[in-house]
Amino acid sequence: xxxxxxxxxxGGEIAYDDGRIYKLARRVNPLARNFVHHQAAFFRRxxxxxxxxxxxxxxxAADYDFNVRLWKAHVRFKPFPLRIAACGPGxxxxxxxxxxxxxxxxxxxxxxxxxxCWLWDGLSxxxxxxxxxxxxxxxxx
Numbered sequence: 046x047x048x049x050x051x052x053x054x055x056g057g058e059i060a061y062d063d064g065r066i067y068k069l070a071r072r073v074n075p076l077a078r079n080f081v082h083h084q085a086a087f088f089r090r091x092x093x094x095x096x097x098x099x100x101x102x103x104x105x106a107a108d109y110d111f112n113v114r115l116w117k118a119h120v121r122f123k124p125f126p127l128r129i130a131a132c133g134p135g136x137x138x139x140x141x142x143x144x145x146x147x148x149x150x151x152x153x154x155x156x157x158x159x160x161x162c163w164l165w166d167g168l169s170x171x172x173x174x175x176x177x178x179x180x181x182x183x184x185x186x
Contacts, residue, residue, distance in 0.1 A: 062133045069124035075116045076157060076165045078149060078172075079109035085129035092120065105138055106148040113156045141176035 060066045073080040086108070093099075096114050099107040116122075138145055146169045153162045 060128055060131050062131070065134075069122055071124070073116070073122065075113045076153060076161060078165070078169070079106070079112060081108070081112050081122060083108040084132055096120075103148060103152065105145050106152045109149060110152045110155065113152065117156060141173070141180055143173060146170065146173040 067082050100110050149169055150166050
């Protein structure tokens with residue numbers, strides 16, 4: 046079993062073709078959204094056996110669920126200053142479809158009381174609507 050506050054997992058930086066750059070924040074808020082991008086995440090193999098791995102019933106947010114379970118078990122994440130992945134936009138979790146946000150909300154409610162989730166659920170809906178709006182606007186270029 047992982048010792049409290051032991052650094053057992055790390056995340057590098059990822060860059061998208063459209064200019065977005067994601068890296069692990071120094072202070073994370075697991076309630077807000079997935080805080081580690083799977084494209085640049087490294088796990089120790091033992092974490093999967095110690096914490097039951099990914100939940101196969103989750104088709105989109107299994108990594109978020111796993112990250113929250115690790116966080117709640119006091120496994121802490123260590124960023125490293127290295128670009129690990131370059132990605133194109135439009136992957137499953139980046140497509141702006143409601144199931145992505147709905148599953149994020151369901152994962153949040155698995156691990157936290159409803160009253161702690163409401164603000165973040167509302168922000169998930171706002172992010173969904175914003176992405177729908179941005180994608181609907183004509184592109185000039």
